[in-house]
Structures are given as C-alpha cells and as structure tokens.
Amino acid sequence: MVLIAAATYSVSYSADQAWSDLQQVSPIAAVVVALLVAMVLDLVLPRRAQGPVSAAITVIGLLASLVAALLLIDRGHTAYYQFAVADNFAVFFDVLFAVLGILAVAVSHAYLARRNFLQAEFYVLLLAATAGQMVIAQANSLVSIFLGLELLSIALYVMSGFARQDFRSQEAAVKYLLMGGFASAFVLYGMALVYGATGTTLIPAIAKSLGPGSSTNALLLLGILLMGVGFAFKVSAAPFQMWTPDVYEGAPMPVTAFMSVGTKAAAFAMIVRVFATGLPGLSGEWAALLAFVAAASMIVGNLAAIAQSSVKRLLAYSGIAQAGYVLVGVIAGGADGQASVLFYLAAYLVMNFGAFAIMVVLAGPDGDRDRIGDLDGLVYRNPVLGVLMTVFMLSLAGFPPSVGFMGKFFLFAAGVHHGFTWLVVLAVLMSVVSVYYYFRVVIHIWTPVEAAERRLRLPAAAGLAIVAAGVLSVALGIVPAALFGLAQAGAVPVAGLGGG
C-alpha cells in the first residue's frame, strides 16, 4: 500500500520523508520487527527453546512498541501521504494494544505449555493480530483501516482454531472465518460506495467533501449502512452478535481473552475514526442507526447472559451488552463522548481481560474448564484468584469504587448531556439485569465445596498479570482523573490534515 501510494502521488520520496514517516508508525514497526525475528528464530532454534525465546521477543517487541507510542504523544502527525496518522487518539489505542499483548503473553505462557500447543506460532500470530489492531488505530484512510482489519482478522481465525485436536475449536475457527468474511465484505462494499460518493478514501477528506446534499445521497447512505453493519459484526453488537458466543466458547481460552478485548477495542477505534471523524456532518443519520444497535445489544446481551452455564458464553453475552454501553458514548459524540469511550475501553481491558485470564489459569491439560460450576469454591482453592474474580465481576457490573463504575458514569453522563436520556435509562435498567448474572458467578466463587483442599497453583507470570489487572480495576476507579485526562487528550478532534 505504501509503495503504491508513493508511486501514485509523488516521484520524489526523500530519505528524510521516509524516516519521518517511519517514526510516525514506529509502534507498528516495532511489533512487525518482533514478528519477523520470532518467525525466523522459530526455524533456527531447537524446539525446547522456542517457547521461552519467542515469548521474550514478543514481550520485548511490545514493550518497544509501547515506548515508541508514548514518545509520540502530542508529537504525531499524518504520514505516508495521510494514509496513517499518529494523533493522540491513535497513540491511546497503540498503548492499549501493546499492554493487552503483554498481558496476553503473560497469561498464555503457562497455558500453552500445559496444553502442549505450538508456542512460537502462537506468539507470531499474537504479534500479527496486535500489528493489525495498531494499523487500525493509526489508520487515516478507509484503505488502511481495511488492511488492519484483515491483518487482525486473519490472525484471529488461525488462533481460534489453535487447539487442533479440539473439535469445538475447529468449529469456532470456521464459524469465525465465515462470519468474519461476511463482515469484511460488508465493510469493503460500504467503503467502495463511500468512495464512489465522495471520491476519496482519506477520512478527513471525506469529512470535507460532505455538503448539504449529502444526507440525501443514496450512495453515501448505503455505504454508511453497510460499513455500520460490518463494524457492528466486529464489535459483536446485536443483531450481528450471533458468532460471538460460539467463537468465544470454542477458541482456546487465552485467544478468547485476547480477542474479547482486542477486537472490540479495534472495532471501536474504527467506528469512532470513520463515523465521528469522517462523517460528522451526517451524525444524525448514523446515530439513529447506532442507537438501535446499542439498544438491541444491551437487551439481547443482558437477557441472554442470564441463562448461560458456560463462563465463556456468559462473558461473551456480557461483552455484547458492554458493546451496547460503549456505543452510548459513541452516539453521544463530542469530546466528552469520545473520551468516555476511550476510558471505558481501557477499563474494559483490565476488567474483562482479568476475568478471562483467571479462566485461563483454571484450564487443565485436557481443555478449558469453563462451566460455571468449575468456579465453585474458587476463593477457598486460591483466595487471590477468588477475590480478584469477584472484583472483576463487580467491576463489570458497575459497582463503585471500581473502574467499571467510573467508565459507566462517564459514558452515561455523555449520553444524557447530548440528549440520549432514553438510551441511558435503558442501559441503567439493563445494568440491573446484568447484576444478576455477574452475581451468579460471584455466588459460585464463594460457595463452599468439599474438595476445597485441592489448592490451585498460580503460574508466576499469569499471577502477576492478573494481580496487576485487579489492582488497576480498583485503583483506576478510586483515582480516575489521570486516565480520564489521557482519554480526553486522545479524544480531541482527530482530523489532523497537516503534516505528512
């Protein structure tokens, strides 16, 4: 893409320009370099050393990416002929994805060994998916968004089927591939129509090309509709959520943990970037569409979660409902709406990943143990895990003083502020429903069991990641100002046209 762009737009592409552009995408570059190194070393190293070495390279690459992203704060601009951008919005997501990747490595390491999976391949795919997420975050053009989306999705299709002996995992991979393919096709069709209507794929240029007649331009509206459907697939919002529970349930637990947060955050980055930045003039049109999707997600997710007996499925439906809450912030729009979306996604990272990470630790050599009954007496088998799982559930349910409460408060405040009170009231009523199923998990955790003596061993790396997520879930709720400040910095008007 970069080369084509360079060839089309300009014949003289100076070394300075190349260096400057590379700096802007350095978080992605760091991940890609780590990916290549891990891939090559996998061929060279003896099998026994592959796992630890690729894990180390992955973590180093992600740390480098994290540092590179932090260095870009307030200093980013567009690059590669505006195909990429490193504004604070992009940087916020880069950081989010780097942290998610590191947590995922910490949690997966012991799991892969226990289930005897190929380790190096897993980390390479993890890096590819992370690179895809970051491309989406830094995309400033419909084309680069689609590029990132496919990079992310293809890596995840393979990861979902990573348990090659497990029929359910294979089924999940096929289901995800087919559904994801549909979604990608929708997105691509929509993008093509928007390109046809506006004559450009650059998001800021799309915003500029909108005029008074745009709201009746059938081509454009159909394009928005199709993109909206595709994005709704990716955030697993109703009525396009069907794939989520099955894929979450079938995929190996660390993959579920990774994609439950990663796909959702990346998809919201796309939605905010395309809709709020690219189509602000048509907000009335797509806000109505998304309001329906948000309401449907909250109702379907929360009601369906009640009846689940698998923790994976329960969290899948809870994730559908949570997508509905986040959409409230997207629809509200404005600086406060976007800031609340970013804040909530960061909150979702710690609490939802934390909950899944605990399920990863519970898994046995034969497979994932994700029946809700498998949590029985967790607090007596391992007090740390039991208490933290309780914290994650209460945070997801939105109890203060957890980060989940603050996130909901910011989202709902933005919603009421911008006149979507009915949606907020619905979200609140559905939150009451959600308490019921989150508390069901808590009840199982605290139910005394006979076999309580069987203590659960906690791998060091996974334990560290889980404890960190737990501490953050509470600390960010008590002192939300710092993170909210970052979210606000990330939310300032994204449409950087200068530079590059």
Add this chain to the structure above:
Amino acid sequence: MLTAIWLLPLAGGLIVMLLPHRFAKWLGSLVGLGALGLAVYAAYAFDPAAHGYQFVERSPWIQQLGVDYFLGLDGISVWLVILNALISLIAILATPVDMRGAGRFVGLLLVMEAGMAGVFLAVNLLLFYVFWEAMLIPAYFLLWIWGEGPRPLYAALKFVLFTLSGSLLMLVGVIGEYVFTGGRTLNLPDLAAHPLDPAVQFGLFFLFAIAFAIKIPAFPMHGWLPDAYVSAPVPFLVAFAGVMGKTGAYAMLRILIPLFHHPVLWWDWNQVMPVLGVLGIIWGALMALAQRDVKRLVAYSSVSHMGFIVLGIFSLNAIGQQGAVLQMVNHGVIIPALFLLVAWIEVRTGTRDRAALFGLAPRMPVLAGVFLLVTLAALGLPGLNSFVGEFMTLLGAWGLSPGLAIAAAIGLVLAPIYMLRLFQGSMYGERSAPAGLHDLRGRELALLTPLLALMFGIGLYPYFLTRVMTSLGVPLPWS
C-alpha cells in the same frame, strides 16, 4: 479527620479479614472502638453555634468534571456518624466467637461501617453515590454467606436487586442533576444554590426518591425487608436495621429536600411523600399485628417507625424534621436492642414463634425487665427516647395537615397493642416456662447498657441533640 472516620474501619476491616479468626473479634472491636472514639471526638469538637459544614475536607477528585472529594459534618450527620460507629461496635461485640468464618464476618461489618460513614459524611453527590453503592457489597455477602433460614441466597439477591434498581435510577438522577445545573459541579451546597425548573425537579425527585425509599424502606418499597431481616444473622442485622435504613432517610433530608424543594409537574411530590409516610406507619403496624414470628414482627414495626421519619422529613418544618432526625437516632438505638433480645430468647428457647413463648419472666427476670424497658421505649412511653421524636414529628405533621397527624396517631395506638401483646404473651402467662433457662448473662447485659442509657438520656434531654440541628426547616440555605 473526617477521612479517618471512614478509612479506619475500611483499612481495619481489610486487615481483620486477612488475620487468623481468633484475633478477629478483638482486633475488630479495637478498630470499632477507635472509629467510635473518632466520631465522639468530632462531636466534642463540633461547634454548636456555627452554621454549615464543619471539619470540611475538600480536594479535587475528577478535575475534568469539577467533582470534588468533599466531606463535611453538620448538626444532622454528626449524630448519625456516632450512631453508626456505636451500633457497628455493638454488632461486632455481639458476634459469637465460634461463628463460621468470624474473621471475614467482622471484617465485612467494618467495611460496611466505612461505607455508611462515608454516606453520612459526603457532601458531593458522586462521592455520596460511590459510598452508597459500595456499602451494598459487604451487606450482600453478610446477608448471603451467614444468612439463616431456608433461603439466605434468595433474600440477599432480592435485597441487592431491589436496592440496585433504585440506586441505578438514582445514577441517572445524579447525571441529570449534573447536566441540568450546567455540568460544573456536584457539590451539594452549590447544587442547592441553583434550583431547577419545577418540572425537572419533579423528574429528578422521582429518580432519587425511589432509591432512598427502597433503602429506608418506606411504603410501598418495603418488599425486600421481611425476607432480608428474617434471614439476616443477628449481629449483622443490628447494624443493618439500626443504621443502613437511616442512610435512606438521611439522604432524603440531605439531598431531596434542599435540591428539589418544589418538585411539581403532574402533582406535588412534597404532598405525596407524607401520605406515603402515614400509609407506612399504619401498614407496618397492621402487619406487625398479624405476625407470629417475633423477628418478622419487629421487622414490620420497623417499617411503621420509619414511616414516622418520612412523615417528619416531609412535614417541611423545623420541628418535624428535627423530630425525624431524633427518630432516626432513636430507632437506631431501639431496633438493635429489640433484635438482640429476640435473638437471645431464640437461643435459649429454640423458637421465635410468639405462640410458643410463654412465662419466661419467672425464669429470666433480668431479661424480662430489660425487654419491658425496650418495649416501652419502642411504643413511645413519655420519658423514654421515642416519645420525644414521635411527638415532635406529629407536631410537625400537624403544622402540615392536621388530618395526616391524626391518621399517623393510629400507629401510636397500634404500637402498644402489638408490642405489649408480645411482651405479655412471651414473658407472662398461666404457666411458667420450663426450668433451665439461663437469665441474661453479664456480658449480654453490658452490651445493652449503652443502648438503655441512651434511651433514658435522649428521652430526658433531647435538646442536647436538637440544638445543633440548625439547618432544618424550609427554606434550607446552607452555606
């Protein structure tokens, strides 16, 4: 200093949970005593002549939204903070040492104390909400894990879902209040200085009032109460019934009255609330008359008493509201004593059935004497504490509407019927109870002594409490 009042029990509670069980009760009592000491010291240092909040602690919390960490103490909250600390200490002391998981139990009691103290201290709406919700979590675990009877889990879930549906609606109210007042602040004095349009007040009043009415619980939101009270373990019930219900009444006084003093659209909420209060008084009393289970009887009598508090608050005059605050303290003193006595009788006789209890007085003269005293206090005998509170409440209600005051007085007539019938039936009778019942132990009597002393003290000199409640009555321009 105010931060210490809630932080000490919180930190202490978390430590107690981690320690071996045999230390739990003693360390917990020590923490509770420390919290009580802090609260009493705050009251001692409290300047009765000054208006507004004292010992104010204020620092930015979420700067971006203008939300402050803002604590303060005034002539109303000071008594409730002390009540909270005292009753929580008694609850900890009443915990049996050999209880299953006593360490976690005592720890959670302390965490709950911290949450309730925060509710009484917060002067920022969001901070208030955080404490309000946070106290629900320890209450849920206490009610579920240590619950008695056949369905503790059902009772606990019912309680949580009831209160939560109210408080999440209140969250919408908090956000609405924030947005409608211009989105600059959530500090209560500033909000009170910007009264909203009556129609907006009408809507917001409803959102807040539902949450508070459920917590009190006020008629007709009391559906969760009988199940929760019956299945609650007694040491928890002491704090639960004694203090947590007061948070709802306190919040009405602290938030509903000053922020929404003219909530009129389709009707005037200020005229609906006192009627609900009176209905609660009569309904609770009638239900208490019909109960055989003594614990349930006391639970319904509690609904009746809380009706007086609602009536007093919405009499909207100084004397009625002072009576309501006094009544909050009185009820917080009497109900724990009643529940403790009922529990001790159950331990000795093995039953809570009113019909199965008879002739206990000859076997347990001391217990009978104490029970009589508490009964008389509960039904409002002059000279004991409840009389003053109910009298002031009725006086205030008379100022609002004589008809309501007369209707409320029906509750005063019914209370002696169900209370004295309970006392007579269980303590006296044609036969004496079987021998071998141990009278009140010294330790148990010592636990009740502070409560009995308060019943006399407040009854004889209520002015000590009411003299600092200078901010009550309408309008309420607190600075």
